[in-house]
């Protein structure tokens with residue numbers, strides 16, 4: 001994927017256009033706004049975090065996607081990016097961070113370690129963050145290149161744009177959180 005070819009203009013949702021007006025669904029407008037203003041919380045523990053730093057920097061420039069405003073406070077972030085090896089001792093902290101984020105919140109698992117434990121098939125390493133929190137997008141690689149991280153963010157944007165405004169209060173979502181013992 002050539003980053004210079006990415007179209008970063010937000011596209012209008014489907015609707016009815018005429019002279020001086022455009023009508024569409026409220027959920028599509030909400031989805032458009034949410035998808036283009038995802039505020040990342042980087043939970044970086046090792047090498048994959050360096051790739052995210054490159055993604056933030058001027059060459060790849062994640063600001064093109066409306067995500068330049070990083071937050072190290074879970075309460076002011078809605079996109080948790082987990083990057084690096086997560087030791088089992090760290091798992092409760094990751095879970096606490098996730099629980100402190102307000103809804104709607106999304107999670108991207110970046111790199112082999114976060115997705116599956118990677119090469120560290122040992123007693124001390126969590127074999128995938130989806131053992132403790134739900135994950136929306138998995139980005140493979142050891143490490144993934146910045147293009148792959150951007151691709152993961154774009155895949156998440158696709159999901160956010162089409163997410164129903166009622167999903168977070170649906171029985172399916174409540175069931176998903178209950179399966180993780182999260183209220």
Ligand code: SF4
Pocket residue numbers: 046047048049083084085111112113114118141142143144
């Ligand atoms: S996936 Fe590879 S690059 Fe990323 S944290 Fe694990 S060992 Fe490091």
